[in-house]
Amino acid sequence: MYQLINTILIGITSGAIYSLMAIALVLVWRSARVVNFAQAGQALLSTYIGYEFIQKFHSFWLALLLAMIAGAAVSALIDATFMRTLFRRAGHGPIAGVAPIIATLGLLGVIRSGLGLIVGGKDVRIAPPVSNVGYTVSGHTLAFSPLKLLVVGSVLILMLVLSLLFQRTNVGLALRASAYSPEIARLAGVRVDGMRTLGWALAGAAGAAAGMLQTPDGSGALSPDSLEFSLLLVFGFIAAVIGGLESLVGAVVGGLLLGMVLAFVLIYISTSLVFITAFALLIVVLLVKPGGLIGSRRGRRA
Amino acid sequence: MTLVVSDLSVDHGAIRAIDGISFRIEEGQMAAVIGANGAGKTTLLRALSGLTRATMGSATWQGHELLYSKPEKLVRLGVSHVSEGKSVIPELTVDENLQLGALWRRNSEESRATREKILETFPRLAERLSQPADTLSGGERAMLAIGRALMSKPQLLLLDEPSLGLAPLIVEQIFQSIRDLTTHMGLTVILVEQNAMSALKIADFGIVLNLGRIAAMNSAQQLIFDPQVRAAYLGY
Amino acid sequence: MRKFMNSYFGRLAFFIVLGFVLFLASNRVDELRVYQGATVAMYVVAISSLILLTGYSGQVSLGHGALLAIGGYAAALARNHFSAPIWLCFVVAIVATAMAGAVIGTAAARLSGPYLAGSTLALAVGLPSIANQFHILGGEQGLLFDLGAPPARLGADFTQYKWYFWIASVVALIAIWLLQNILRSRFGRTWRAVRSNEVAAELAGIHVGKSKTLAFTVSAGLAGLAGALLAMTIGTVSPSAFPLTLSFALLTGAVLSGVTTLSGVIIGALVLVATPDIADAISNRFASSDNVTTNLPGLLVSSLLILVVLLVPNGPVEQMRTLRARRSVKKTQ
Numbered sequence: 001m002y003q004l005i006n007t008i009l010i011g012i013t014s015g016a017i018y019s020l021m022a023i024a025l026v027l028v029w030r031s032a033r034v035v036n037f038a039q040a041g042q043a044l045l046s047t048y049i050g051y052e053f054i055q056k057f058h059s060f061w062l063a064l065l066l067a068m069i070a071g072a073a074v075s076a077l078i079d080a081t082f083m084r085t086l087f088r089r090a091g092h093g094p095i096a097g098v099a100p101i102i103a104t105l106g107l108l109g110v111i112r113s114g115l116g117l118i119v120g121g122k123d124v125r126i127a128p129p130v131s132n133v134g135y136t137v138s139g140h141t142l143a144f145s146p147l148k149l150l151v152v153g154s155v156l157i158l159m160l161v162l163s164l165l166f167q168r169t170n171v172g173l174a175l176r177a178s179a180y181s182p183e184i185a186r187l188a189g190v191r192v193d194g195m196r197t198l199g200w201a202l203a204g205a206a207g208a209a210a211g212m213l214q215t216p217d218g219s220g221a222l223s224p225d226s227l228e229f230s231l232l233l234v235f236g237f238i239a240a241v242i243g244g245l246e247s248l249v250g251a252v253v254g255g256l257l258l259g260m261v262l263a264f265v266l267i268y269i270s271t272s273l274v275f276i277t278a279f280a281l282l283i284v285v286l287l288v289k290p291g292g293l294i295g296s297r298r299g300r301r302a
Numbered sequence: 303m304t305l306v307v308s309d310l311s312v313d314h315g316a317i318r319a320i321d322g323i324s325f326r327i328e329e330g331q332m333a334a335v336i337g338a339n340g341a342g343k344t345t346l347l348r349a350l351s352g353l354t355r356a357t358m359g360s361a362t363w364q365g366h367e368l369l370y371s372k373p374e375k376l377v378r379l380g381v382s383h384v385s386e387g388k389s390v391i392p393e394l395t396v397d398e399n400l401q402l403g404a405l406w407r408r409n410s411e412e413s414r415a416t417r418e419k420i421l422e423t424f425p426r427l428a429e430r431l432s433q434p435a436d437t438l439s440g441g442e443r444a445m446l447a448i449g450r451a452l453m454s455k456p457q458l459l460l461l462d463e464p465s466l467g468l469a470p471l472i473v474e475q476i477f478q479s480i481r482d483l484t485t486h487m488g489l490t491v492i493l494v495e496q497n498a499m500s501a502l503k504i505a506d507f508g509i510v511l512n513l514g515r516i517a518a519m520n521s522a523q524q525l526i527f528d529p530q531v532r533a534a535y536l537g538y
Numbered sequence: 539m540r541k542f543m544n545s546y547f548g549r550l551a552f553f554i555v556l557g558f559v560l561f562l563a564s565n566r567v568d569e570l571r572v573y574q575g576a577t578v579a580m581y582v583v584a585i586s587s588l589i590l591l592t593g594y595s596g597q598v599s600l601g602h603g604a605l606l607a608i609g610g611y612a613a614a615l616a617r618n619h620f621s622a623p624i625w626l627c628f629v630v631a632i633v634a635t636a637m638a639g640a641v642i643g644t645a646a647a648r649l650s651g652p653y654l655a656g657s658t659l660a661l662a663v664g665l666p667s668i669a670n671q672f673h674i675l676g677g678e679q680g681l682l683f684d685l686g687a688p689p690a691r692l693g694a695d696f697t698q699y700k701w702y703f704w705i706a707s708v709v710a711l712i713a714i715w716l717l718q719n720i721l722r723s724r725f726g727r728t729w730r731a732v733r734s735n736e737v738a739a740e741l742a743g744i745h746v747g748k749s750k751t752l753a754f755t756v757s758a759g760l761a762g763l764a765g766a767l768l769a770m771t772i773g774t775v776s777p778s779a780f781p782l783t784l785s786f787a788l789l790t791g792a793v794l795s796g797v798t799t800l801s802g803v804i805i806g807a808l809v810l811v812a813t814p815d816i817a818d819a820i821s822n823r824f825a826s827s828d829n830v831t832t833n834l835p836g837l838l839v840s841s842l843l844i845l846v847v848l849l850v851p852n853g854p855v856e857q858m859r860t861l862r863a864r865r866s867v868k869k870t871q
Contacts, residue, residue, distance in 0.1 A: 035652045090851035098598055101655055102793050103847045105600075105786055109840025116833035170405055173394075177402050181391045187351065187384075189377030189406035189454055234663050234782075241656035272670050279664030282657055283645065290648050 006143040007267045008260070013148045013217070015259020016155040020210035021236025022243055022251035023159065024203040029245045030179040031199025032083065037104040039207050040233035041111035042078070046071035046208030047215055047222060048115065051124055060129035064212050068205040075204025079197045082107065108233075112224045120223065128216035151213045158209060159252055162202070166248070175199060210236070235262075238278050242285045244292025253293055257281075303329040303364055305458060305490060310359035310369070312342075312349050319345040321514040322359070327507075332484060332491040334505035334522060336498040336535055341511040343494040344386055347460045350492070351383035352376045363458055378406060382456030386463050386494075389447030392436030396427055399435050399446055403453030413453065419486070420449040423479050441472040448480060452487070459489045465497045473497060477504050498535040502526050510535070546719075553715045560707050573699045573771065574811050579706035580767035581807035583713050585791040586800060587760035590717065592789075593797040594726060595753035596733030597646060598655045601662030602761050603785035608665070609635040609762025610769035610779070611675060614683040624685050628709060631766035632759045639758020643751035662785040666777035680776025683769040706767050713763060718800055720756065729753050783836075790843045795855075802855035813839050 021039065028036040036042075050067030054060060082103070090099040130146040166172035177185040178195035185192050214232065215222055223229070235258060243254025258281065265277045285293060305327040312320040320342045327333045335343050348354035350361055352373040361368040366379050373383070382403075390399050400420065404413040421428040424445040430438065435446060444464050451459060464480070465473040481504040484491050495501035502508050508525040510518040518531060525531050560575075567575075584606060591597050612634035613627040622630065642661070646654055669675040688701035720726060731739040732749050740746050769775045791806030817835040824830075850857045 029652070035655060085848060089848055097596065097651060098592055098797065099847055099851060101598055101600075101652075102789060103844060105789065106840045106843035106847065109786070109836055110844065113833040113835075113837035113840060117830060117837060120829040120833060170401075173398055173401060174405055177391055177394065177398075180393045183353065183385065184389065184391055185402070186373040187353070187377065187382070188402045188450060189374055190402070191374050230782075234659065237656055238660055241653055245652060272667060275660075275667045276664040279657075279660035282660045286649060286653055286657060287645065290650075290653065292653070 002140045002142075003267065007263050009142060009144045009148070010267070011260035011263030012256065013144070013151055013259070014263065015239075015256035016152045017210055017214045017217075017232070017255075018235045018239040018258055019252040019255025020155050020158065020206055020213070021232055022240035022255045023162065023248055024206040024210065025237060025240040026243070026245055026248055026251045027162075027199050027203035027206065029240075031175065031196045031203075032079070034083065034100040035104070035237075035245075036200075036203065037101065037233075037237070038078070038107035038111060039104075039203065040229065040236060041108040041115075042071060042075060042204055043207035043211035043232060044115060044222070044224060044229055045074065045111055046204070047126070047211030048119060048124070050208065050212045051126055051222060054126060060126075060216075064209065067208045067212050071204035071206075071208030072201040073204070075207075076197050076201040078107070078204075079200035083200075084193075112229075116224045120225075124222040126212070126215045126222060132217070147217055151217060154209065154213055155252075158206065159248065162206075162248055171198070234275075235278060238282050242282060242293060244289075244294040246292070247294050250292060250294030257293075303457075303490075305361065305363045305492075307350075307361045308359055310346075310349065310361060311357045312345050312354060313357045314345070318357075319514055320349065323511075323514075323516050325509055325516065325519060327490055327492065329490055330485075330488050331506040332481070332493060332504065334498070334501035334508040335492060335494045335511060336496075336501060336508060337511035337517070338535075339496070340513075342514040343511055344462055345514075346511070347383060347385075347462050347492065347494055350458075351381055351385075351460055353383070353385070374406075377454055377456075380455070380457035381460065382451040382454045382458070383460040384447045384451045384462060384464065387466065389462075390435045390438075390443050390450065393434060395432050395434055396438070396446055397431040399450050400427075400453050403450040404455075407455055412455065416453055416455065419483070420452055423483055424449060440467050441469070441476065444468060444472075444476055445479075448476075448483075452483065457489060459484060459491045461491065461493045463494055463496055465495060465500060473500055477501075480504065498531075499526075499537075502536075549718065550715065553711050557708065557711050561704070569697060569699050572697070572703045574815075576699065576703040576706040576767070576771045578804075578807045578811050579703070579710040580764050580771060581788075581791060581810050582710045582803050583760055583767060584764035584788050585795055585806045585810075586714060586717055586803050587757045587764065588788055588792040589795065589797055589800055589803060590721070590729075590760065591753055591757035592792060593799065594721060594733065595729040595750060595757075597750060597753065598651065599658040599757075599785075600655050600789065601658035601660070601665075601785050602757075602788050603780045603782065604658075604661045604665035605635050605639065605758050605761035606765030606768060606784065607669075607775070607777075607780040608638050608758075609765030610683070610775040611669065611681065611765075612762065613766035613769055614681040614775045615674075617683060617685070618681060624705065627685075628763060628766050631762045633762075635762025635765065636755050636759035639755040639761075640751060642758070643754025644747075646754055647747045647750040658785075659782075662782050666780045669777045676776065678777065680774050680779070682774055684773065685770055702771055705770065709763065709767060713760060714800070714803070717756075717760065721800060725752065787839065790839055793843060794846055796850075796852055796857075798852060799855055805854060809842065810839070813842075 021043065024039050025036060028034055028039070046067045049070045050063045053063035053066045057063060086099060086103050128147045130150060132145045132147040134141040134143060134145045136142070166176060174190045175195050175198060177188070177190055178192040182192045210232065214228060239255040239258045240251055242258060243250030258278065261281050262274055262277060265273055308324045309322050310320055311318060311322050335346065337343055345354060349356040350368055352371050352375070356369040359369065368376060368381065394402065400417060407413055426442050427445055427449060430442065435443065438446060448464065461480070464476060468476070477500050493501050493505060502522045502525055505522040507521045509516055510525070510531060518525065518528065520528065526536070584602065588599065588602055591599055609631035613631040616622040616627045616630040646657065649657060670678055675681065687698065688696045728744055728749050731742065731744060732746050736746050768779065772779060787810055791810045794809050795802040795806035814835045817838055818831065821831045821834055
């Protein structure tokens with residue numbers, strides 16, 4: 001009984017982190033029709049920056065906020081310089097479809113190795129800001145602690161804020177219009193390029209949050225070779241694709257679904273089947289709905 | 303405050319879509335641009351609104367050069383373009399499409415007044431405010447597109463084939479509404495149309511484009527009775 | 539001269555001559571270079587499979603490493619359980635991976651851009667870990683793949699690595715020659731048509747789904763062959779021989795070569811093999827920590843990738859062709 005509850009709780013907590021990464025990927029996809037493979041790398045970089053802020057200010061919360069701002073700034077910079085140049089040079093040739101994938105993969109490699117060069121070998125840890133000891137219910141320890149509550153809560157709040165931003169504000173309207181029909185948005189006076197960069201910035205902030213929240217929850221250690229980083233990279237992406245890349249809700253659904261399925265496989269079957277399960281889940285979802293679970297109504301319009 | 307176009311040329315790769323055309327439109331007038339498919343009508347509007355980069359020439363409006371700028375900038379100069387076919391964003395609601403036009407404006411009082419006027423002229427839109435735009439009929443979409451353009455508080459309105467795909471009766475209604483609204487707001491209008499008769503009937507003067515050049519230019523009335531124009535474009 | 543080169547026999551002659559040149563060269567360089575040469579040959583086959591899939595057929599694969607794994611394991615199993623001769627091991631690798639490719643390809647044909655990328659990524663990560671589950675696949679240690687010593691009639695001086703180099707080079711030459719023929723045939727034209735505009739291709743009577751699946755199958759066969767070559771050069775197959783970074787490296791190599799044409803494939807292969815060497819040289823020169831040695835190759839390759847995509851997106855070969863064409867246009871003006 002408690003094993004079941006714990007499995008569900010683990011599924012929710014890990015799923016929340018994957019959702020956050022997926023949200024970042026969906027934000028860039030919707031703004032720019034690009035899958036940003038470097039997102040996890042950016043998240044890692046932002047988390048390092050957050051670590052430095054913790055050393056300086058001794059406050060996790062302040063560091064989290066600053067890391068998110070830094071993440072947003074780095075992301076916006078990447079769009080305004082790197083991606084814009086890329087589209088100018090390779091946007092119309094035979095590799096137009098593949099170029100952004102390759103470029104962001106290259107960026108991921110640069111960030112990852114670059115970080116490894118600079119801080120690799122050093123022991124970088126982020127301690128949890130609140131206790132990570134599980135709550136106890138009638139003598140049983142749950143796989144849920146104040147820290148995990150924090151993680152899940154943060155994801156929910158972020159999702160809420162982003163949804164409100166998109167649906168209820170003028171900026172959100174401009175963002176959506178720019179993503180759906182850039183030409184018409186331009187004719188209505190919307191600065192479409194600026195909106196695209198804003199989308200990247202928001203994604204950078206979300207990724208930073210994912211990194212900052214995930215690190216203290218695991219071993220606490222921060223490193224480009226760590227398992228956590230690989231999980232962030234691969235599972236965040238799979239979650240986004242399962243959800244359909246077209247909606248924030250899809251990102252959350254994809255993340256939670258992936259988290260739950262993996263948790264059950266992890267606890268009830270075997271730890272080594274985790275990656276292959278993720279793959280199987282992805283294939284099953286795409287076979288049934290080639291556009292992801294919450295696919296776009298417009299159908300394929302890539 | 304006239305629109306003065308001189309020696310405008312636009313190339314599409316190796317093809318010269320518009321070849322050195324010049325014309326003037328006085329403030330507050332409506333010019334109908336008619337011609338066969340491929341004559342360059344849409345290209346003309348796209349060059350004026352910044353969607354397509356002109357190759358040569360100039361177009362001045364209120365002291366500003368319109369060509370070679372980005373569309374977003376031109377909207378702020380008062381140029382509003384309803385492009386051919388894809389003029390509304392289907393995923394947004396009717397209300398959101400309208401709001402979109404007014405986003406760059408600061409004055410919400412004026413925006414509200416414009417919105418009232420548009421909804422008054424097109425009551426069908428008022429009924430469907432919260433529906434996604436892809437549930438609208440062809441005629442309603444045309445109305446919405448025009449409404450969105452008007453929300454930008456334009457002074458120069460560029461309309462690309464608003465009658466496309468619409469039943470003749472709706473076309474009559476919409477054209478009349480266009481004339482009413484633009485006269486009421488004092489807009490200068492360029493109306494590109496395949497439906498030459500309907501366009502010339504509401505316009506002040508007309509330009510006939512053929513293969514990127516101006517074949518005829520006269521007051522609308524004169525063109526309606528011009529035998530060559532009648533034979534080629536008016537069907538009688 | 540160009541006409542001869544473009545003809546069927548011209549190209550065949552080219553490959554035969556190339557083969558002789560390689561044979562002569564291998565007698566003059568040391569063991570390390572010969573070993574690297576075998577690796578280059580392996581990369582040539584692997585990268586060409588990606589050029590086919592992505593450059594010609596327009597499908598992105600982030601998971602070709604998994605296909606190499608299938609080929610490698612198939613070859614090892616054929617050798618270990620059936621004592622198959624060398625050539626048969628390779629054939630088994632090709633066939634097994636091609637069959638897997640056909641299955642994956644039918645699913646992949648329905649997916650577009652990012653969804654295809656996502657699925658292949660998951661494949662790259664998930665497939666090798668299957669090997670851990672099954673005892674017959676050797677688990678984490680993997681299986682041995684030993685092709686045996688070079689035949690006695692080649693002389694006592696003929697080293698093991700030279701033998702590998704020979705096999706790899708011959709295999710690569712044959713594979714590339716065959717691939718070039720396929721790409722020049724109507725299959726190649728069909729793939730290109732589908733890549734530029736699926737709807738137009740469909741309207742022209744091309745069965746898009748079948749075409750894409752065929753591309754995947756052939757590409758997989760080649761990848762499997764490369765996997766067998768890889769297994770040969772390192773002597774074992776195990777999950778750790780086919781990490782995610784391998785898939786990324788192959789994609790990098792394809793872009794460096796110019797993903798739309800086969801002519802530059804040697805460039806990508808050389809860069810992939812040379813980079814760890816160069817990185818080592820740099821870090822030795824500056825007497826750096828372990829840190830630097832592990833990360834420098836990756837940094838170099840990724841930076842190179844970004845530079846190539848930004849500066850020479852169609853690859854160096856196409857870029858030179860365009861330059862040459864522009865220069866000749868200028869001359870006639």
